[in-house]
Amino acid sequence: MLKYQGKGVYGAVAVGKISVFKRQDVQVRREKTEDTASELKRLENAKAAAIEQLQEIYEKALREVGEANAAIFEIHMMMVEDEDYNDAITEMITTQNVNAEYAVAITGDNFAEMFSAMDDAYMQARSADVKDISNRIISCLTNCGSAETQSDEPVIICADDLAPSETVTLDKDKVLAFVTAHGSSNSHTAILARNMNIPAIIGVGETFLSEISDGDTAVVNGFTGEFIVHPDEQTINNAEKKREEEQEKKALLQKLKGKENITLDGRKINIYANIGSVDNIGAVLLNDAGGIGLFRSEFLYLENTDYPSEDEQFRIYKRVLESMAGKKVIIRTLDIGADKQCDYFHMPKEENPALGIRAIRLCLNRPEVFRTQLRALFRASVFGNLGIMFPMIANVWELKEILALCNEVKAELRKDGIEYAEDTELGIMIETPAAALISDRLAPMVDFFSVGTNDLTQYTLACDRQNPAIDRFCDVHHEAILRLIEMAAENAHKHGKWIGICGELAADTSLTETFLRMGIDELSVSPAFVLKVRNAVRNIDLRCVFQQLPDQV
Numbered sequence: 001m002l003k004y005q006g007k008g009v010y011g012a013v014a015v016g017k018i019s020v021f022k023r024q025d026v027q028v029r030r031e032k033t034e035d036t037a038s039e040l041k042r043l044e045n046a047k048a049a050a051i052e053q054l055q056e057i058y059e060k061a062l063r064e065v066g067e068a069n070a071a072i073f074e075i076h077m078m079m080v081e082d083e084d085y086n087d088a089i090t091e092m093i094t095t096q097n098v099n100a101e102y103a104v105a106i107t108g109d110n111f112a113e114m115f116s117a118m119d120d121a122y123m124q125a126r127s128a129d130v131k132d133i134s135n136r137i138i139s140c141l142t143n144c145g146s147a148e149t150q151s152d153e154p155v156i157i158c159a160d161d162l163a164p165s166e167t168v169t170l171d172k173d174k175v176l177a178f179v180t181a182h183g184s185s186n187s188h189t190a191i192l193a194r195n196m197n198i199p200a201i202i203g204v205g206e207t208f209l210s211e212i213s214d215g216d217t218a219v220v221n222g223f224t225g226e227f228i229v230h231p232d233e234q235t236i237n238n239a240e241k242k243r244e245e246e247q248e249k250k251a252l253l254q255k256l257k258g259k260e261n262i263t264l265d266g267r268k269i270n271i272y273a274n275i276g277s278v279d280n281i282g283a284v285l286l287n288d289a290g291g292i293g294l295f296r297s298e299f300l301y302l303e304n305t306d307y308p309s310e311d312e313q314f315r316i317y318k319r320v321l322e323s324m325a326g327k328k329v330i331i332r333t334l335d336i337g338a339d340k341q342c343d344y345f346h347m348p349k350e351e352n353p354a355l356g357i358r359a360i361r362l363c364l365n366r367p368e369v370f371r372t373q374l375r376a377l378f379r380a381s382v383f384g385n386l387g388i389m390f391p392m393i394a395n396v397w398e399l400k401e402i403l404a405l406c407n408e409v410k411a412e413l414r415k416d417g418i419e420y421a422e423d424t425e426l427g428i429m430i431e432t433p434a435a436a437l438i439s440d441r442l443a444p445m446v447d448f449f450s451v452g453t454n455d456l457t458q459y460t461l462a463c464d465r466q467n468p469a470i471d472r473f474c475d476v477h478h479e480a481i482l483r484l485i486e487m488a489a490e491n492a493h494k495h496g497k498w499i500g501i502c503g504e505l506a507a508d509t510s511l512t513e514t515f516l517r518m519g520i521d522e523l524s525v526s527p528a529f530v531l532k533v534r535n536a537v538r539n540i541d542l543r544c545v546f547q548q549l550p551d552q553v
Contacts, residue, residue: 008201317377
């Protein structure tokens with residue numbers, strides 16, 4: 001047996017044959033050309049084909065993993081049209097009289113190296129995106145197909161790493177698991193694997209690909225991160241038993257539909273769902289979520305080539321509220337910036353966009369954009385049970401400005417004779433350490449808090465969660481993060497307000513009891529995790545002595 005240890009990014013077990021992921025080797029050579037106009041035309045056709053492919057991948061991702069996770073392919077489409085990137089390619093073709101493939105390859109390498117050399121981890125991560133889109137354009141220029149596997153039956157895909165587009169384009173029905181030599185547990189590919197419910201292990205090391213072959217039998221344990229090649233009969237039997245147990249657990253979870261989210265000692269908690277599109281409402285209802293704890297409104301902007309109008313937004317918000325038939329729907333206001341960019345916003349380049357103009361900062365700097373969204377939201381409020389949530393709060397003065405603008409918008413609507421719900425709840429996200437530390441001052445001003453653990457982790461630990469090099473430093477169970485959440489919960493309840501968690505930690509059932517003992521009132525998770533969290537809640541007895549986590553004080 002060959003044993004490899006990596007990091008499991010989706011807890012499940014797979015047993016099957018290996019298929020080594022093979023990319024078609026495209027040899028790009030420098031060729032002299034006098035007909036630069038023809039090369040530029042070839043380039044434009046290839047870019048158009050690349051965008052068409054990315055649109056198809058985006059739509060597939062939308063169906064399989066939801067709007068939030070599909071957004072990376074919208075970013076790739078925008079990068080194909082990036083002005084600096086395209087100017088560099090065009091200049092190389094016209095001034096050096098070279099073929100389009102060579103110009104794309106060299107420009108892609110230059111831009112990737114430029115991003116890799118930057119101090120900011122977010123910008124370093126763009127290096128892989130540039131390589132991905134450059135390879136796609138080159139493939140379109142050379143009429144080469146995409147990477148492929150060599151099997152007609154379900155297999156364990158083994159690769160050095162997988163680009164997000166490669167992960168999504170694989171036939172899900174033919175993939176038992178992913179195993180990669182490299183990668184980060186917070187990379188787009190790892191997140192996609194989790195949302196596709198596919199067992200996955202990353203970071204098993206450089207050597208494993210040279211030691212395995214197509215058709216080898218292997219076991220993938222996404223719980224422990226263990227990858228075993230040529231397993232003996234006992235190992236296979238143990239894995240099969242574990243897999244059957246997990247399938248039985250999933251079947252049992254289905255029996256929880258219609259049940260209450262109530263602990264053994266009688267405490268009730270709300271379990272809601274996070275979504276990024278009206279297309280995800282079916283998954284919310286299918287998984288029996290009590291409401292929507294996070295609707296990511298920024299995707300209305302990312303999907304458009306210009307600012308969505310008030311009426312366009314109103315129709316979407318109205319549809320979501322009506323579809324949820326009176327259940328709570330919390331819509332987060334525009335969260336553009338950092339890794340979510342819109343060309344038509346014409347945002348200046350920043351040294352560190354994660355700490356720059358994003359989310360509420362952008363909205364307060366562009367009140368005309370913010371006002372349009374608020375008008376649409378308040379107009380829609382009469383069609384359901386709406387809560388409006390503001391992201392990236394760090395100051396009391398920011399919240400004062402927001403509330404003043406809300407009052408102005410409501411006054412305008414009254415003047416125009418447009419109805420809105422007076423009891424619309426207003427809340428903020430606790431995703432900066434500053435917001436948690438001054439939560440005693442913020443709580444009296446709002447109706448609720450919702451903790452965004454993804455950014456709270458990043459900002460508290462000074463760790464870019466997309467950077468694989470600092471994975472071991474990005475401890476999502478870190479005592480400091482838990483203390484900040486507990487502080488926010490205490491201050492919310494002190495002022496009679498409720499508090500939820502809508503980040504990825506809300507679905508971490510090893511922390512469910514911890515959160516309930518802190519007083520968390522609501523957990524909002526991806527639709528697929530609703531029943532799992534319900535099961536955890538229903539098996540907790542808060543009267544019992546609490547066994548603290550090892551990394552807690």
